Amino acid sequence: MARPRHYDHDELRTAIIEAARKLLEEGGPAALTARALAKAVGTTPGTIYNLFSNMNAVLHEVNRRTFTELAQMIDAAPPAAPRDRLLALADGYVDFMLARRVVWRGLFEGPHQTDTFPGWYTSLIDELIDRIAAPIAQLQPRASxxxxxxxxxxxVHGVVALAAIERLDLVTTQDPHSLARSAVERMLNWIEVDRR
Amino acid sequence: MARPRHYDHDELRTAIIEAARKLLEEGGPAALTARALAKAVGTTPGTIYNLFSNMNAVLHEVNRRTFTELAQMIDAAPPAAPRDRLLALADGYVDFMLARRVVWRGLFEGPHQTDTFPGWYTSLIDELIDRIAAPIAQLQPRASxxxxxxxxxxxVHGVVALAAIERLDLVTTQDPHSLARSAVERMLNWIEVDRR
DNA sequence: TACGTTTTTGAACGTTGTTCACTACCATTG
DNA sequence: CAATGGTAGTGAACAACGTTCAAAAACGTA
Structure with missing residues (x-):
């Protein structure tokens, strides 16, 4: 038996998560295997199961970072009028996703079946949607x-979901950015007319 | 070695496709395995690979039937004014999908990577979108x-894609039908204002 | 130094999709 | 009718997967 090393758990955890992300980006979900991940951080499959309950938990952690980055990017945007802000949000969201399309797939795809989500997962999504709701609230205080x-x-998700798996071309030749902006325009139009 | 039977290839092909669909409906994508499928039709994995190039091809055939059914359902709807027709399309689409959510997942999910689609696949989608375009053309002859x-x-796909994998609740508590109808309303509103 | 605990290890189990040598069957020929 | 050739079903085998767990090694303590 080879000499077992002793790891700093915090270091190893983050190393595993970073390696997982790299594997995802380079080879897609199929490349994120326990053995490949173990080799990437210089350890063994067993050790990974020591730090994570299963491979799904690793994926969840990758997703957590992705969400956090997205939130940071949004919050870093300069302030703007509601209309411009919504358009910027849509653009930023599409850009962000296109740059991480493979990582993105892990967010909504997967084996799932009946596996449930950690609480922080749902609340991260919640906060993202609140960031969309804010500029809308400025335009439309009455309705929710x-x-x-x-x-x-x-x-926008409809556009992004297909673009992320490289299948937007099954539906249209329009580009994701203008599709997302059109969705925003229709919503703005709706709000405008509705308050008339 | 067990006694090899001789099959009618056409019969066996359709039996396999039907069994595949049943497996999908009952146990999700994970249940559609070569061995389970072989057992379901009383044959062996090897024979399946004799009739289909791989398991993906089986899934494609299941999807072909699904698309065809959807098209039939759409065409069977009674004629209506453009506005009502679009709303009916959205409702029907959501209903259809909810009744087949597990089968549906195979349409856009999967291992993919770089695997390409057969020509009939893309043209089926094309025809479906044309059915949406028809009533819109009546309202809005100018633009495309x-x-x-x-x-x-x-x-609508954004709604359906999440509902199909039982994750719409990550985003909203609204029900898929009203979400789809709202999307139609916004589009109608857009067309109305645009031609003003 | 010796012991007990904790952590790492990697072999092993049960899956998966896919392949292919083998062989049983059918149809044609002698 | 017998022999033979080609076709097609078979199922064992392969590589790879997630996951588990007994054993072994290193650490912390006495």
């Missing part, structure tokens, strides 16, 4: 901005 | 109805 934000997100 | 139809489809 949150509901409209959810609808807008889903419209 | 096809482009708007693509955008509307993508908005």
């Amino acid at each position: 901005a949150r509901l409209l934000a959810e609808e807008l997100f889903l419209s | 109805a096809r482009l708007l139809a693509e955008e509307l489809f993508l908005s």
